[in-house]
Amino acid sequence: MRIAAVFAHPADMATEAGGTLALHAQQGDEVYVIILTHGGRLHPNIYIEEGRKSAAERDDSIAKADREKVLAVKYRELEASAKILGITKVVCLGADDTMSTVDNVLIDQTANHLSNWRPELLVTHHPGYASGVGSDHCLAGQISMAASFRISKQFANLDGKEPCFIRQTYFIGNGISSRSSIDPGGGAFNDLYIDITPVVAKKIHAMDCFVSQGYNGDYARKCVSGHNGHWGSLAGVTFAEPFIRNNAETHQRLPLSDLNKKRDEVSMHRGYSQNANVWGIPQE
Numbered sequence: 323m324r325i326a327a328v329f330a331h332p333a334d335m336a337t338e339a340g341g342t343l344a345l346h347a348q349q350g351d352e353v354y355v356i357i358l359t360h361g362g363r364l365h366p367n368i369y370i371e372e373g374r375k376s377a378a379e380r381d382d383s384i385a386k387a388d389r390e391k392v393l394a395v396k397y398r399e400l401e402a403s404a405k406i407l408g409i410t411k412v413v414c415l416g417a418d419d420t421m422s423t424v425d426n427v428l429i430d431q432t433a434n435h436l437s438n439w440r441p442e443l444l445v446t447h448h449p450g451y452a453s454g455v456g457s458d459h460c461l462a463g464q465i466s467m468a469a470s471f472r473i474s475k476q477f478a479n480l481d482g483k484e485p486c487f488i489r490q491t492y493f494i495g496n497g498i499s500s501r502s503s504i505d506p507g508g509g510a511f512n513d514l515y516i517d518i519t520p521v522v523a524k525k526i527h528a529m530d531c532f533v534s535q536g537y538n539g540d541y542a543r544k545c546v547s548g549h550n551g552h553w554g555s556l557a558g559v560t561f562a563e564p565f566i567r568n569n570a571e572t573h574q575r576l577p578l579s580d581l582n583k584k585r586d587e588v589s590m591h592r593g594y595s596q597n598a599n600v601w602g603i604p605q606e
């Protein structure tokens with residue numbers, strides 16, 4: 323299978339769907355990732371924290387890092403994180419992370435990559451994230467949907483390319499970064515969970531890469547334990563990532579997943595708590 327994922331910021335790849343992408347990579351699927359913005363302005367923890375230190379303690383090569391250095395560090399972190407997750411290819415389009423409108427150039431760039439990779443599945447942010455209020459996440463969802471529409475309408479005679487049909491789009495479920503009652507907006511609810519327990523260490527180590535924004539160490543473990551642990555408890559597994567399907571699915575019979583078949587309503591709370599300790603996963 324070929325899967326593409328489009329995210330607003332570099333660290334989203336790990337936090338939002340890192341476990342799911344790692345599972346697909348592990349089973350031999352091709353997994354492509356597009357990051358729309360450089361993410362250099364968001365969570366500039368190490369630079370701000372270094373700048374708050376006294377002159378005697380401060381390392382000015384960090385505190386006064388310029389745009390070029392900030393972005394180079396972020397891209398290195400993204401590459402390292404992608405390697406841990408087993409991503410086939412990650413590209414960063416480098417838009418500024420203050421973008422506030424859907425941008426046709428970004429749609430074109432996203433469409434070009436998707437058209438070359440021809441994914442069957444797409445993972446991206448919900449286009450109604452925060453009820454469509456201009457956040458990078460909702461814009462990324464909207465840009466992705468516009469790009470997938472564009473490649474479904476390309477035509478060999480006009481564009482020199484056959485149309486590309488993405489069969490299903492999975493929006494990131496109730497967001498890891500959600501602090502808003504209107505997220506993800508539009509009355510949408512998680513309708514699918516992926517059990518990421520087998521690759522939870524990979525997800526944590528992928529987050530550990532984002533040192534410049536303080537996502538490493540305790541935060542990665544707290545985040546996975548809190549968010550993915552919570553969704554896991556709803557899903558009946560230790561750790562889960564939540565999704566919202568774009569298209570209603572067609573089956574030949576009513577589907578019942580293997581995990582739902584095994585679900586034990588009486589004792590599952592014990593089962594999914596057995597290997598819930600992520601604090602023991604060492605930082606690499």
Ligand SMILES: [Zn+2]
Pocket residue numbers: 330331334459
């Ligand atoms: Zn983000």
